[in-house]
Amino acid sequence: MVGVDKLFSELKTRTSRRERIKVDPVEHLFNELRTKVSGWNRKIVFPEATDSRILSAASRLANDDVLTPVLVGNMDEIQDRAQAMEISLEKMEIYDPGIYVGMDEMIQAFVERRKGKVTEGEATEILLDPNYFGTMLVYLDKAHGLVSGAAHSTADTVRPALQIIKMKEGVCKTSGAFLMAKGEDKYVFADCAINIAPDSRDLAEIAIESAKTARMFDIEPRVAMLSFSTKGSAVSEETEKVSDAAKIAREIDPDLVLDGELQFDAAFVPAVAQKKAPESAIRGNANIFVFPGLDAGNIGYKIAQRLGGYEAVGPILQGLNSPVNDLSRGCSEEDVYHLALITAMQSI
Structure with missing residues (x-):
């Protein structure tokens, strides 16, 4: 031997x-990635929008003009949480599944994508789940990628992607x-x-x-x-x-x-x-x-x-056909920021 x-x-x-x-090589790496992503007008979905780590990272991404964070969740809860953290939502988009005006269209698209494996009634309930709703936003080209997992299991993040976005x-x-x-x-x-x-x-x-x-x-x-x-x-x-x-x-x-x-x-x-x-x-x-x-x-x-x-x-x-990435539940704000950059880069 x-x-x-x-x-x-x-x-x-x-x-x-x-x-x-x-120079910190990892930071240098992500500085380069940030430069590549900027200017592409990417929209990245965050289905765990009331998590403080998610909101902080989303705020940085928006203020750095790197990408547009798309927050999914209860509108009032997101706004209250952001206000408590003194975070402006001005440069972000917010979707509340409970009051989304395009829900009927989304339900039909989901039923068709699942090829009859769910009824419209079942789809209505499923799409109240922020991970499923957020994944459908990507599928319907209203966003370019999704980052989740800060408060959910890997299965909760990956399952909707496999069912909706599917493999290349x-x-x-x-x-x-x-x-x-x-x-x-x-x-x-x-x-x-x-x-x-x-x-x-x-x-x-x-x-x-x-x-x-x-x-x-x-x-x-x-x-x-x-x-x-x-x-x-x-x-x-x-x-x-x-x-x-x-x-x-x-x-x-x-x-x-x-x-x-x-x-x-x-x-x-x-x-x-x-x-x-x-x-x-x-x-x-x-x-x-x-x-x-x-x-x-x-x-x-x-x-x-x-x-x-x-x-x-x-x-x-x-x-996957479109990028979906899974955070660890022990992630930091920096982890969220970095994975969002990677997700945006994957979509280019």
């Missing part, structure tokens, strides 16, 4: 580069990627949030969609399909699943720089790659890491975040 000293040597080299950077053509499942940033280093980890046991086709889709996410952050994709094996060093159903995924992804996008199956060190450390995978197109310089399952992905990003000191931005939901 290749010693861990080479892995730590590579980490030390990259850390020394980061120490030369004076050629994509079967949504997935959740994280941007991992520290110093001048930027990586994308996926899937860390949605698919528990993806098959080969799922992993191929995750790789391709993650490459699109990476480009949004000016990362030129080099995708590693991760496993506990490198190029057949171990043989099992799990390793074959990953190698098959790499083949499928290359068939879908022959121009994408991608390889697998690879162990992490063979994907990350050039010296290790020379020994374990000398023919690999990655050459130990991967910047997108596709994990074989949710166990590995979720654990992996949290190790990088907590032990490695990387900023974890996401999850960024991939594969």
Whole structure:
């Protein structure tokens, strides 16, 4: 086995580069994103409009002239909360499902979209839910994306999106990627949030969609399909699943720089790659890491975040026709602000 000293040597080299950077790199990243989004007149829906973190972030977004926040909820409650927080709603749009004048049109569109799976009466009740109502605003082109999850579960955010917005053509499942940033280093980890046991086709889709996410952050994709094996060093159903995924992804996008199956060190450390995978197109310089399952992905990003000191931005939901993104219930105002910028960027 290749010693861990080479892995730590590579980490030390990259850390020394980061120490030369004076500006907070994550803030610099989002400053660039803010510049890209400004001028596109994006409208982003916030279905949890009385949450103080949401209102504060929405106020900043509006005052920075980055995008137009679209607040969904009880009109009186939103106005009372904003007044208590001394926040102006002047640059925001507010929709109250209980008094929305276009509700009949929305109900008909929802019933048609659900293809008879709900009645008009059921749709009337469902669309009083801010997440469903907000998702329909996106579907009906009254907004460009949605951010929720500060006070709801992931299922509450994702379910309406899957039922209404649905997947892009050629994509079967949504997935959740994280941007991992520290110093001048930027990586994308996926899937860390949605698919528990993806098959080969799922992993191929995750790789391709993650490459699109990476480009949004000016990362030129080099995708590693991760496993506990490198190029057949171990043989099992799990390793074959990953190698098959790499083949499928290359068939879908022959121009994408991608390889697998690879162990992490063979994907990350050039010296290790020379020994374990000398023919690999990655050459130990991967910047997108596709994990074989949710166990590995979720654990992996949290190790990088907590032990490695990387900023974890996401999850960024991939594969939907229009962007919908899920906040953690433990999110901060800054998290809301950042995810709104990402959502707006996805819609461009």
